[in-house]
Amino acid sequence: MNLQAIKAIYMFEMYRLRRNLSQSVLAPILSTSLYFVVFGSAIGSRMADIDGVSYGAFIVPGLIMLSVLTQSISNASFSIYFPRFTGTIYELLSAPVSYIEILMGYVGAAASKSLVLALIIMATATFFVPLRIEHPVWMVVFLVLTALTFSLFGFIIGVWADSFENLQIVPLLIVTPLTFLGGSFYAINMLPPFWQAVSLLNPVVYLISGFRWSFYGAADVSLPVSLGVTLGILAACLGIVAWIFKTGYRLRN
Template sequence: MNLYAIKAIYRFEMARAWRTLTQSIISPVLSTSLYFVVFGAAIGSRIPEVDGVSYGSFIVPGLIMLSLLTQSISNASFGIYFPRFTGTIYEVLSAPVSYLEIVIAYVGAAASKSLILGVIILATAGLFVDIRIEHPFWMVLFFVLTAITFSLLGFIIGIWADGFEKLQLVPMLIVTPLTFLGGSFYSINMLPPFWQTVTLFNPVVYLVSGFRWSFYGIADVSPALSLGMTVFFLLACIGLVAWIFKTGYRLKP
């Protein structure tokens, strides 16, 4: 394992995040704070509690998950797309660095930035509402697995995209709507039976439900099923990344 190469790529990607601090950290935190103000004040006054938890506290895991998914994809997709756009990716591919080391460096940096942002949002949420974490180990596990999984998805999108506009296509048109419809701001038990069944086909439901269970011990689906689905998504992304490097898809001219 070439740890020096991994460290070099990782540090370069992390340094880019600090150079774009407003876009990488400040903007998502402000956006999440606005969600608290709007949803907490406007809707929270009409829905005092959900499953015994105040509405403001109930939406915290969903807001963190929303930021985690979108930022993981954004960080990883841009991180690998920009070297492809400038042509520097071929220098990396021709260097004595294995494909595994490349993925670890780029995905690790994207996941790290997303986790830092998630922790900041969690701390910010504590200024607005009371938060408790009943299962801290499982919270960290869901947190890390989700960041890695969607950073891998972002890595895949960054290789697939052939233009800057495509980098935002999947996050804006697919991931964000699925997150809003995945129980981030409500319990799916509040929906009519038919829509509850339809919602179970939304993969984000399992991520949000498992993450919320780690906070308050309440869940829309079994925590074991949530963990299983998260691991399944992770393995699927790993398999797709392995196929990309094996075939050279969008990497070889």
């Protein structure tokens, strides 16, 4: 295992976070703060508690998941697409660096950025709502698994995309709507029975449900099911990435 190569790729990508601090950190924090002001204060003050939790506190896990999902995909997809766009990817592929080491460097950096952002958003939330974490170990488990899974998903998108416009298609048209419809701002049991059944077809529901359980001990889906779905998505992404490296899909040509 070439640890020096992994470190070089990882540190190069992490340096991008410092170069684009306003875009990478400040913009998501500002948008999340607006969610707390609008939904938590303006609307939440008029709503009853959900499972014994104030509405402002209830939406915190969903907002964190929304940021982690979108930022993991964005960071990972751009990180691998830009070298393809400029042609520098061939220098990396010709270097004595294995595909696994390349993947660990890019995905590790994208996941790290998302985790840093999640912790900052969590700290920001304490200024707006009373926040408690009943199961901190499970909170970390779901946070890390989600960041890694969707960083892998973003890596796949970055390899598949053939233009900067295509980088935004999947996050904007698929992932973001699924996140908003996945219980970020409401509990699934608040919906009519038919729409509850439809919502359970949304994989993001299981991510948010498990993550919210780690905060308040209440969830729409049982913990084993949420964890199983999360690991299933992770396994599917790993399988696709393995196929990409095995065939050289859009990397060697």
